[in-house]
Amino acid sequence: MSEKSKTLPQELRLATSVHVKYIQSLDTRKDEYEYWLTEHLRLNGLYWGLTALHLLGHPEALPRAETIDFVLSCQHENGGFGAAPGHDAHMLSTVSAVQILAMIDAFDDLEARGKGKAQVGKYIANLQNRQTGTFAGDEWGEEDTRFLYGAFNALSLLGLLDLVNVDKAVDHVVACANFDGGYGVSPGAESHAGQIFTCVAALTIAGRKNLVDADRLGKWLSERQIAGGGLNGRPEKKEDVCYSWWVLSSLEMIGKTHWIDRDQLIAFILRCQDPENGGISDRPGDMVDVWHTLFGLTGLSLLEYPGLEPVDEVYCLPKSTTERILGK
Secondary structure, three states: OOHHHHOOOHHHOOOHHHHHHHHHHHHHOOOOHHHHHOHHHHHHHHHHHHHHHHHOOOHHHOOHHHHHHHHHHOEOOOOOEEOOOOOOEOHHHHHHHHHHHHHOOOHHHHHHHOOOHHHHHHHHHOOEOOOOOOEEOOOOOOEOHHHHHHHHHHHHHHOOHHHOOHHHHHHHHHHOEOOOOOEOOOOOOOOOHHHHHHHHHHHHHOOOHHHOOHHHHHHHHHOOEOOOOOEOOOOOOOOOOOHHHHHHHHHHHOOOHHHOOHHHHHHHHHHOEOOOOOOEOOOOOOOOEHHHHHHHHHHHHHOOOOOOOOEEOOOOEEHHHHHHHHOO
């Protein structure tokens, strides 16, 4: 806990040490049914937990060598990564693998012991639909702007964005824009905060943020804050801690973070933490999980809560990582 946060009232203090212990415990529960039910999220979960630990100022809390070994054990001959050893390669787990290796400065291990950066880049590039510019998640062909953003995220970290048709991808994102300033999962689909993040972040990585209608989008995003301080993902929905990331990061990218009530949102996120056992839930009183733990912490980081490391609003990585790799 930082010196500044010690001066806060108890209900506004982040329980850093128990959150660290909670994340460390997640891979020790192999005798629990839930552990195996979530095997399809194993690599994503490692990314969520490791990023949370970096933001909490405890990057060493998971063993680096074992982390590298696990990530590389998930890689296929084609360069892509599965969610766990033996799982099919997928865009989302491949992006998580690249983000993890970036965070722990392990691209050299990918070259020496894995299939190498070039093979990962080739796998991702082959998932682009060259006619529409968008990306599939895997060989079975489901397309979504999440995969387009993920491709841009990972390829730019690898220095291989030139492997794909960026202009075609940008055209697809622009086609997903709506009259309210938001973006949907595909052209004509309803605006949703999660999709807005993927589209605005993809445009930012491509250097085309000028295509975003910042004022109109900022108004829609700021209206996501409801009574109680939390944010929702679209009109008439309940608040959820994860939108502390999807909404706030988008507002940060367009310079409108000050359009929401910072103090109310901080209080909402902190009411969702379990101060005894660690972790953050979607709403106060619900069961915690590592996904909401990360996105609660990223929200607090964007709100400059004391004691947290700065998060990069485009990459969802510590700023220290993107500064080291991208010179941001």
